[in-house]
Amino acid sequence: MDEPADNVTLTYGDFVPTPAWVKEVPAQNLTQMEVSDGAGKLVFFRNETLPQILLLPLSATGDVIADSKAAGFSLPGNAEKKIVNKVLAVATHPTQPVLYVWQDTATRADDIVIPKDDAELAYSHLLIYDISQDKPKLLMSTCSGVDFMFSRATASLNVGNNGKRLFVSNMRYKVSRGYGVAMGYYELNAKGLPILTGADPEEDPALVSGAADAVAAAESEADYGIAAQDTPEAETPAEQAKDKVTSGRGGGLTMLHMGNIGSRYQAGTAFYIDDAHTLMRSGTYLATYDTSNRSGRIAAVLIPRSNTRTTRLVVHPGLNMVYAIHPVGITRVLAWPIFQGYPSMFPQYVSIAPYVTYGRMAVVTKHDKLALGSAGRVMLLHLDKLGRVLPEVTQVKINATRVHAIIYSEKFDRLYVGTDVPLEVAP
């Protein structure tokens, strides 16, 4: 698609002094960063070095504590220093100290999507941790069975700002010839845990305090052969929960079939709009999944000049605009108005030349800015009331050759930006 009207070409001035709400964070070689408002921690993950997940505590005001060290932990299968499992995605709950981790094994060369044996069928992709304390506590593991693709290179997890749903990727369903690609979501309870059985675990405490823990422990140990464990007795809440967890749908997981827009090669991303509407990226498509429309559940439009491997989206928390970037060599940002979950007409093209972006974007809601990481800087694009990009841009110098990790916390009103300074990890 060619350029529409309303293009914006940014005009750059000099660097400005770093605003108080922009915080540089030591994050050398750490490209993925999340913030847990509930736990007051920054979360990083990596796969090349153990530990895989790093938690950096923040002060009560959300600032990085001087000389503080990150606490690290690895996924259960890596307990013996063997990297069996890769972290493909993490997400945090907006208010609860809950961390969601999507894991998968090393990518198989044949790009097969079907679990090949019982061990793979029993493999749980989703791990849920309580990170309120120094030592993370595994609350639940789920997303196993035939409805999940195996040995993937990418995955996505997303919890909306209201914490109502957890979206997961890499699901599949049988069609007449082979398999289709799907995404799925769990309804979350007030504590940020999936409602597995259709019942709210708040009303069935056994699912949270006892059974879920038992299930998680049992699965994590059984999955990875860490230690022998007792088999839960039949007919206990734990057993019931485990049955549901390991069943095809993972119990309580709603599947969103993506039809012919599903991509087998790149995990989709989904965003909560309202109970009936989910905005998702799949391959080169930006699509609206509308469960209230039985005859036209998906309305899809190609993301202009998209690339299945690189297009990244962020949805404005006001839900009225989605921003897309191509972080590999493309000097363009797209800003697309959204109404009831549907993109409207052409996106706004924003040329950020001569710079390119790396990593992710963040909407800085309290300052009406869209933050992009670039070479040695963060670019703060100014937004109008609708979320459209204005020609003004503010540049802040960052101690990083390339800024990859970037995340905003509305609770703390802090934009965290990763630098080239190494993050020290507590032994």
Add this chain to the structure above:
Amino acid sequence: MNYLTPSSQTFARRLATHRIKASRLGLMLMTIAALWLPASGIAQARTITLDHTDAKYIAFICPEVPQSGLAGAFSTTGVYTANILEMVPGRRMLMRYPLDKIPKGQRIVSAQWILPVSYAPYEGERLFVWRMLQSWGLGVNHTMRTQVPKPLPWSSPGADAPGIDRAITPTATIRVSGIEEIIVDVTQDVELWYTGVAPNNGWVMALDEGNRYVRLASPFYTAGSLFKLRITYEPE
């Protein structure tokens, strides 16, 4: 009988046998005219060509996906895309071009809207183009004409109310006979908009009820310049 003198015959023969020279002659005459006409004060017409990239708004709306403004085609069960624009009964295409590229004080000589038909398997399908009477914009869909600054519905879903949402009389009725660029004369509409007699709310296009389908190239998929609007104007 030959009325040409020998020298004229020679000139005519040369023209006939040396077309390149003839074209050079034409070019020379045109250059002279181009230099002479402005100096002489005689009005000179200019032509501009707008396309979809100049369009302020474009939308595909249909009752099957009433909240989407980009439902151009049924793709597969339950899936609609904007990759192509498949005109079927009930689906509408809306398009509006700002005319600010035409200088003030001009007279519209002609305006042509060029529609890129990419597939038309049925002979004689009928497309209508109507001038829009209602304004529409961001958030437009089958039920709403805009959602900024607040949601406003169409008088009839699909911009269908004659005399309220759209003009009663079509600007053009087109018989589609194959894969072609269809040229629609929209001079009167552009003149109305340019002179300010009517607000520029663009056009809505629809297929005749009872027809099957006509497929047009979509700017969401097809590269290049689509939906050209060629306007010729001259000083008043």
